[in-house]
Amino acid sequence: MELNDFWQTALADIELQISRPNFMTWLKSSQLIDKKDGVALISLPNNFAKNWVQNKYHKIILGTLRNMDDTTKNVEYIVQSIAAVEALKNKIIKKSATDNVGQQSFPEMKVDPETNLNPRYTINSFVVGKSNELAYAAATSVVKDVGSKYNPLFIYGGVGVGKTHLIQGVGNEVRNASHNKLRVKYVSSEKFTNEVIWGIKNKRMETIKDKYRMIDVLIVDDIQFIGGKERTEEEFFHTFNALYEDNKQIIISSDKPPRFIPTLHERLRSRFEGGMVVDIGYPDYELKAAILKNKLDEKGVSLKDEVVGLIAHRVSKNLRIMDGVLNRILFYQHAKNMDITHKIAEQIIDEVVQEPVRNIDPNEVVKAVAEAFNVSPSDLISRCRKQELVLARQVAMYLLRDLLAMSYPFIGEKLGKRDHTTAMYAYEKISGDINRNTALMQKIMSIKDTVSKS
Ligand code: ADP
Numbered sequence: 001m002e003l004n005d006f007w008q009t010a011l012a013d014i015e016l017q018i019s020r021p022n023f024m025t026w027l028k029s030s031q032l033i034d035k036k037d038g039v040a041l042i043s044l045p046n047n048f049a050k051n052w053v054q055n056k057y058h059k060i061i062l063g064t065l066r067n068m069d070d071t072t073k074n075v076e077y078i079v080q081s082i083a084a085v086e087a088l089k090n091k092i093i094k095k096s097a098t099d100n101v102g103q104q105s106f107p108e109m110k111v112d113p114e115t116n117l118n119p120r121y122t123i124n125s126f127v128v129g130k131s132n133e134l135a136y137a138a139a140t141s142v143v144k145d146v147g148s149k150y151n152p153l154f155i156y157g158g159v160g161v162g163k164t165h166l167i168q169g170v171g172n173e174v175r176n177a178s179h180n181k182l183r184v185k186y187v188s189s190e191k192f193t194n195e196v197i198w199g200i201k202n203k204r205m206e207t208i209k210d211k212y213r214m215i216d217v218l219i220v221d222d223i224q225f226i227g228g229k230e231r232t233e234e235e236f237f238h239t240f241n242a243l244y245e246d247n248k249q250i251i252i253s254s255d256k257p258p259r260f261i262p263t264l265h266e267r268l269r270s271r272f273e274g275g276m277v278v279d280i281g282y283p284d285y286e287l288k289a290a291i292l293k294n295k296l297d298e299k300g301v302s303l304k305d306e307v308v309g310l311i312a313h314r315v316s317k318n319l320r321i322m323d324g325v326l327n328r329i330l331f332y333q334h335a336k337n338m339d340i341t342h343k344i345a346e347q348i349i350d351e352v353v354q355e356p357v358r359n360i361d362p363n364e365v366v367k368a369v370a371e372a373f374n375v376s377p378s379d380l381i382s383r384c385r386k387q388e389l390v391l392a393r394q395v396a397m398y399l400l401r402d403l404l405a406m407s408y409p410f411i412g413e414k415l416g417k418r419d420h421t422t423a424m425y426a427y428e429k430i431s432g433d434i435n436r437n438t439a440l441m442q443k444i445m446s447i448k449d450t451v452s453k454s
């Protein structure tokens with residue numbers, strides 16, 4: 001179990017260092033099988049994935065594991081089917097229970113086994129600013145009015161803006177305010193999916209159903225991953241209805257609003273939209289600085305104001321990365337036993353925050369896509385709707401967003417004077433397709449290679 005926690009923590013970090021589609025394709029089903037004598041053994045489901053990960057991500061994986069545990073010397077990779085991994089894991093768990101092998105402990109990860117909530121996420125430690133005040137207001141209303149006022153509460157926003165913190169904060173608050181009487185359950189949509197799969201396989205779907213229907217507050221994190229998984233969506237829909245009709249509170253988070261989760265069934269989408277839908281935007285400078293100050297207070301340490309300002313300025317949007325930067329700086333300060341200077345802080349930040357290496361010309365992206373799809377660049381930026389151009393154009397839109405972070409209106413305009421919703425749709429569609437279509441993903445990766453080398 002602890003190996004798994006360790007690996008999940010590492011994966012969360014690795015996910016920030018590579019693109020999401022690559023992460024989903026290559027590392028999602030990886031497992032940490034063993035870790036001893038400084039060697040971490042990672043399993044991948046097939047040879048292809050093993051070679052790919054070894055060639056492309058070894059450095060990142062090793063670096064991440066070293067950061068977490070500096071006794072890590074190397075990483076080795078093996079191919080193992082999922083079933084074999086499960087069997088092996090059971091063995092290791094049993095073994096480590098009897099051997100009492102001392103492993104790294106994670107105080108931050110002590111989740112309550114009944115609710116799955118991490119006590120570290122509280123409403124009190126959630127700092128409020130312009131980008132999250134509406135979501136915060138909705139969340140606190142739910143605490144006061146469980147199950148009636150805002151139901152379901154649907155919170156969406158980008159990676160690392162505080163969704164998990166806020167929804168778990170509500171869970172913890174409701175739980176405490178009711179003196180543990182209200183039954184709260186936090187679940188990632190992945191965990192929910194796995195339970196449904198387990199239930200189907202073992203003909204124990206009723207057990208799962210009963211378990212979820214006894215809950216007073218159901219919190220589902222990152223619901224976007226449920227879209228397209230037929231049976232899971234079906235089960236979730238029924239659970240949702242049962243709880244909803246019973247006036248039980250449902251809280252959901254997602255990386256996008258319901259209407260942009262591409263494969264979500266209409267009926268579930270309209271259920272979500274029938275409640276309170278509210279977003280958390282990217283934090284501005286003030287909010288980032290306030291969160292940093294708050295964290296310093298919590299930890300009872302201090303940092304020069306100019307360094308706090310520098311961190312808030314340099315970390316763009318992802319608060320999880322900001323957290324990592326802060327921890328590194330504090331660690332350094334502690335190890336050297338001296339106040340950290342602006343210059344050293346800058347060096348540490350440089351290590352963590354990757355700036356785009358250089359500016360890529362959008363025209364080069366369009367050109368490379370055209371070449372890869374055997375069409376002409378002018379076809380791509382024309383308004384022509386020929387079938388064979390549609391996919392190529394969507395890929396171009398996706399890449400302009402993914403590589404250059406261009407705004408949707410700009411992308412739409414650039415590729416045939418289209419509406420920004422067309423660009424948004426293209427981005428979401430290709431993001432999803434990549435996870436299912438390896439050929440498309442490889443094509444896109446080779447286009448990326450071309451542009452970044454030219
Ligand atoms: P998300 O689920 O949106 O990806 P998280 O909830 O995991 O983001 O937040 C990332 C990190 O930033 C966490 O450590 C969280 O505690 C912290 N964080 C995010 N928003 C706030 C906030 N408003 N106040 C304090 N900490 C925050």
Ligand code: MG
Nearest residue numbers: 163164165221
């Ligand atoms: Mg989250």
